[in-house]
Amino acid sequence: MSNPPPREGLKRVVVVIPSAFTLGNLFFGFWSIVSAFNGNFRQAGWFILYAAMLDSLDGRVARRMGTGSRFGAELDSLVDVVSFGVAPALLIYLLEFSTAGRFGWVVCFIFVVAAALRLARFNVLAHGKPHSHWFIGLPVPAAGTTLALFFAFSQTDAYRRSLAYLDLSHQGLVFLLLLLSALMVSRVEYPRGWPAHTRSLGGILGLILVLGIIAGMLLRPTVFGFPIVLGYVAFGVLRHGYLLFRERGEETE
Secondary structure (H helix, E strand, O other), rough: OOOOOOHHHHHHHHHHHHHHHHHHHHHHHHHHHHHHHHHHHHHHHHHHHHHHHHHHHHHHHHHOOOOOHHHHHHHHHHHHHHHHHHHHHHHHHHHHOOOOOOOOHHHHHHHHHHHHHHHHHHHHHHHOOOOOOEEEEEOOHHHHHHHHHHHHOOOHHHHHHHHHHHOOOHHHHHHHHHHHHHHOOOOOOEEEEOOOOOOOOHHHHHHHHHHHHHHHHOOOHHHHHHHHHHHHHHHHHHHHHHHHHHHHEEEEE
């Protein structure tokens, strides 16, 4: 049996690379579930963050290499349901709701359902359409990472000096779960990324923002992680409210 020509072998490697990132995403998502069952909640949260990093790379690598496919998109969605739907919901359930009564798991299940619906809608809307700079609805990785980073942040002095009064570890966490679930299936738009370059003032500000986020996550991830993703969630809500207000003002005029 003859060996494939060098170019054909290289092409196969290029096609496999994005799927390798996706499967790495699934690896950390499953590891997060195992860690949560073992009571390693902080570790479980970081594994979901690692999965989100790999998830952000697979699509970009596929687009840069020109190897995007329907198979890759479907595989990515299936993996995301595990890593950013089931894993964070299970983490929060074991943290707060496992002793909340007979139906304490229902609010976590709602989050998983919203994640699955969000991913299914994304696949339908994205199929055959050009790449957009905006997501419709809160991206599932952002919602899952918000829950994943909560526990580590809740153990810091920064949390006790800021968000502790919201009582996020009890009723406030129920509200956060339901809010994230509603935003995932909403029509609120979220940016895919910030323009980061030196060709314009907006790009320079975006570059400063990106560098600031990277520096914060490298130096103090437990302090900066949860506020950063929560700020992303809030940005979409505030922007949507502003657009609705402006639209109504224009209709009135």
